[in-house]
Amino acid sequence: MGNAPRHTGDGGAPLALCVIGCGPRGASVTERILANVPALYGDRPLDLHLVDPYPHGAGRTWRPDQPGLLWMNSAAGQVTLYPDATVECAGPPRPGPTTAQWLGGPLHDGAYAARRDQGRYLLRFLAEVTAARPASVRLRLHRARAVDLLRTGDGRQRVILDGGLPPVTADRVLLAQGHPDLLPEPAPPGLTRIGPGPADPGALDRIPDGAPVLVRGLGLVFIDCLALLTEGRGGRFAPAPGGALRYLPSGREPRLYAGSRRGVPLPPKPALDPAAAEADGPDEPLRFATAAACRAALARPGADFGRDVWPLVLAELGWWYYRALFTAAPGRARTGWPDFAAQYALLATDPERLAKLAAAAVPDPADRLDLARLADPLAGAVFTGPGDLQARLRAHLAATLRRRTGPAAAPERALVDALRRTGEVVEDLWRAGDLAGAAAGDALRRFSLGTYLSSGPPPLRAAQLLALAEAGVVTFVGPDMRVTAGPAAFRAVSPAVPGAVHEAAVLLDARLAAGPPARLADPLLRALWERGELSPEPGDDGTAGPRVSGPELHPVGADGTVHRDRIVVGPAQFPRPYANAAALRQNDAIARRLLTGD
Numbered sequence: 001m002g003n004a005p006r007h008t009g010d011g012g013a014p015l016a017l018c019v020i021g022c023g024p025r026g027a028s029v030t031e032r033i034l035a036n037v038p039a040l041y042g043d044r045p046l047d048l049h050l051v052d053p054y055p056h057g058a059g060r061t062w063r064p065d066q067p068g069l070l071w072m073n074s075a076a077g078q079v080t081l082y083p084d085a086t087v088e089c090a091g092p093p094r095p096g097p098t099t100a101q102w103l104g105g106p107l108h109d110g111a112y113a114a115r116r117d118q119g120r121y122l123l124r125f126l127a128e129v130t131a132a133r134p135a136s137v138r139l140r141l142h143r144a145r146a147v148d149l150l151r152t153g154d155g156r157q158r159v160i161l162d163g164g165l166p167p168v169t170a171d172r173v174l175l176a177q178g179h180p181d182l183l184p185e186p187a188p189p190g191l192t193r194i195g196p197g198p199a200d201p202g203a204l205d206r207i208p209d210g211a212p213v214l215v216r217g218l219g220l221v222f223i224d225c226l227a228l229l230t231e232g233r234g235g236r237f238a239p240a241p242g243g244a245l246r247y248l249p250s251g252r253e254p255r256l257y258a259g260s261r262r263g264v265p266l267p268p269k270p271a272l273d274p275a276a277a278e279a280d281g282p283d284e285p286l287r288f289a290t291a292a293a294c295r296a297a298l299a300r301p302g303a304d305f306g307r308d309v310w311p312l313v314l315a316e317l318g319w320w321y322y323r324a325l326f327t328a329a330p331g332r333a334r335t336g337w338p339d340f341a342a343q344y345a346l347l348a349t350d351p352e353r354l355a356k357l358a359a360a361a362v363p364d365p366a367d368r369l370d371l372a373r374l375a376d377p378l379a380g381a382v383f384t385g386p387g388d389l390q391a392r393l394r395a396h397l398a399a400t401l402r403r404r405t406g407p408a409a410a411p412e413r414a415l416v417d418a419l420r421r422t423g424e425v426v427e428d429l430w431r432a433g434d435l436a437g438a439a440a441g442d443a444l445r446r447f448s449l450g451t452y453l454s455s456g457p458p459p460l461r462a463a464q465l466l467a468l469a470e471a472g473v474v475t476f477v478g479p480d481m482r483v484t485a486g487p488a489a490f491r492a493v494s495p496a497v498p499g500a501v502h503e504a505a506v507l508l509d510a511r512l513a514a515g516p517p518a519r520l521a522d523p524l525l526r527a528l529w530e531r532g533e534l535s536p537e538p539g540d541d542g543t544a545g546p547r548v549s550g551p552e553l554h555p556v557g558a559d560g561t562v563h564r565d566r567i568v569v570g571p572a573q574f575p576r577p578y579a580n581a582a583a584l585r586q587n588d589a590i591a592r593r594l595l596t597g598d
Contacts, residue, residue: 014045014138017594018159018170020146020524021177022052023059024122025572028081028584029174031129032591034137035083036091040595043136049168051159053145057126058119059178060198067201068114069227073220073457075111075272076100079118079574081125086580089588094129098577109460111272142168147523149173149533149566157565162523172594175555175568179512181521187507188485195509199224201232204508207254209233212504214492215258216483217511218265222258223457223465225510229253230468237464245467256474257502258510259494263378263479264396267453268462270404270413283579288348289316289422295434305439310446313422314371315348320418321369321411322358328410335361369415375449378479383497390469393476397466405459412453419450424582431551431586455573477502514543532558534568545570552593567593 017033019026030050037046054060072079082096083089099113099121107113113121130139148160152169159168187193194203199221207213207229215222231237234250289312297308322344326337333340340361347353358368372379377396383389404412426443429435435443456462468474478494485491489503517529528534529542535558536542546568547556553567567590575581592598 014047015041015172015595016047016049016156016168016170017172017174018049018051018157018168019174019176020051020149020159021059021175022050022056022126023054023061023176023178024057024081024574025178025569025587026050026052026059026174026176027057027122027126027129028575028587029176029569029591029594030126031081031094032083032089032091032584032588033594034129034133035094036588036591036595037134037137039091040592041136043134046137047140048133048137049140049142049159049170051142051144051146051161051168053143053162055119055123056141056143057122057124059122061178062115062119062122064116064119064123066116066119067228067232068116069232070115070199070224071108071112071227071458071461072099072115072118073112073269073455074574075269076103076107076113076118077111077272078576080577081122081575082577083575083581083584083588084577086578087584087588088580089585090592091588096125096128109458112458140168145523148527149524172565172597173567174590174594175525175566177522177525178571180525182513182515182519183521188487190488190505191485191490192506193509194506195221196511196513197221197509198512199228199510201228204228204232207506207508209252209254211254211506212502213254213256213506213508214477214483214490214502214504215256215508215510216260216481216492217509218258218260218262219511220266220455220457221512222265222510223461225508226256226465226468226474227461229256230464230473235473237467240467245463247464247467247471247473249471249473253473254506255472256508257477257492257504258474259477259479259481259492260511261480262376263476263481263494263496264393265462265465266456267374267400267412268404268456268459269454270409270416271406271459273410273413283417283421286316286421286425287319289313289425291425291428294425294429298429298434298439303439305435305442306446309426309443311349311351313426313446314351315354316422317371317415317418318354318358318369319344319348320414322362324410324414325362325367328407329367332364332367333362367411369411371449374453378496381479381496383478386475386497386500389476389478389494389497389500394466394469397462397469401459401462401466404462416450416454419447419454423447423450427582428585431589433550436550475502483507517542528555533563551589553590565597 050056054063077098077100079099083093084095085093102121144161144165146159147162150158152158157170157173181197230253233252235253236248237245238248240246293312294309326333343357362368430440477492478496481492481494483492489505490507492502520526534546534555537547549562555563555566555568572583575583
């Protein structure tokens with residue numbers, strides 16, 4: 001907060017902390033605050049306020065009252081909020097169950113919980129950790145939306161709540177509202193526009209039975225909408241020959257014409273290794289892209305992330321991928337792993353020579369690691385018409401399912417794991433101050449590949465999508481989908497399918513889109529942007545989120561003021577157990593910063 005005095009709670013009102021947004025991120029920071037109180041704050045009185053209009057702990061995304069058709073996209077055995085002994089943080093550990101261990105029952109697709117069941121886990125987590133809080137901590141739960149955050153004359157802050165509820169006075173505030181929604185854009189008269197934002201069962205009910213619908217987005221929101229618009233309207237899936245699925249329509253499902261920038265759906269999560277369906281031990285150490293190696297590369301004069309660090313990441317990805325390929329499918333290689341590994345280690349930082357080594361050892365190009373092909377399967381493709389595109393996309397979905405299920409899943413499962421591990425190393429370098437400025441932006445851009453390859457739906461959802469495409473319920477529009485609104489209909493085209501035009505009176509924006517601050521639906525965030533207490537990174541329009549003070553995550557105002565009594569965090573993936581989870585380490589650091597003001 002610039003140069004305003006910091007309230008410490010000594011000799012007057014207790015120190016007051018306020019967490020705005022108490023979904024998984026806010027609940028985890030709350031747990032870390034309570035775990036760190038004895039060492040950092042002793043038995044001095046502390047007021048802790050949790051503000052959320054949705055159930056505290058679950059938040060909106062994981063609230064227990066949503067349809068059971070909406071699933072998690074992370075395996076329940078690989079999800080926890082409890083910091084185990086592998087988490088390298090200053091605060092004490094608090095071991096606890098994974099979602100799968102806590103639920104104890106059958107899961108969808110063998111591994112995935114319904115989101116409402118994950119919500120039950122989160123509610124139980126918060127109830128457990130707050131019940132065991134130190135006696136000096138007074139907990140206040142506010143089932144309300146924060147609509148503004150104002151400074152007071154004594155250096156404190158006032159959190160304004162909706163519904164005419166009394167405001168909350170706090171010394172330090174955490175903003176953890178998750179992915180921000182946008183205000184809806186109006187549709188022309190007679191047309192219907194839904195989204196962008198998470199799948200909304202009530203909004204989807206506005207789509208008439210059998211109506212054509214243009215869908216923008218092929219990610220996780222799209223998968224959720226598919227479930228609600230097909231099984232949710234009485235359709236069902238039945239086994240088909242060869243282990244595939246067949247969709248049996250109810251007649252109530254709309255006809256969906258769907259596209260996106262890439263033009264292809266997210267690849268499904270690789271099927272879990274049946275021998276290790278639940279994480280049960282520390283991750284294996286990295287070989288090439290270790291923290292020490294990456295830090296040394298960045299320390300060189302004139303270091304460039306793409307030139308000096310990214311080759312280490314590529315070497316790590318290839319090592320894990322090919323080791324899994326050679327081990328799980330030795331018949332697909334001309335040589336054994338020990339010989340290949342010895343040569344690979346010598347050429348690790350030379351991508352061109354590594355590619356030649358792989359070409360010589362792995363005869364089928366489809367078995368070789370090709371990140372560009374995986375990242376953009378339709379790059380440069382031009383189709384003769386919609387039928388040509390549908391055949392190509394159905395073949396692509398079937399091939400992706402084969403690569404990511406059964407024994408064939410081992411190489412891509414290893415690749416996804418390596419992307420997660422190397423991404424955490426680079427994130428740690430950023431938090432430590434070794435990575436900043438243009439290098440941090442370059443790293444973020446390159447690791448977006450990891451998000452695309454690792455954040456897909458459960459394999460069963462991908463198999464259902466293929467069945468829906470074969471049944472004609474889903475028709476793909478193509479890459480670089482462009483949507484315009486005419487007087488009577490929305491129109492969608494793709495430059496990869498010349499002459500093809502799709503029209504519908506309903507546009508479903510099935511995505512979590514970013515937008516300028518003026519379009520934020522959250523009144524608190526919008527007010528902070530309007531007053532200049534949040535500001536964009538230089539050269540950005542604010543759609544990428546507010547500017548923060550590096551790893552400390554204090555927001556930086558338009559006048560350059562660093563608001564040190566506020567911390568802003570975005571949504572994060574669920575932490576994995578026994579993996580020294582980066583999210584838990586960050587949440588511990590945030591909690592300690594809130595307690596100490598440092």
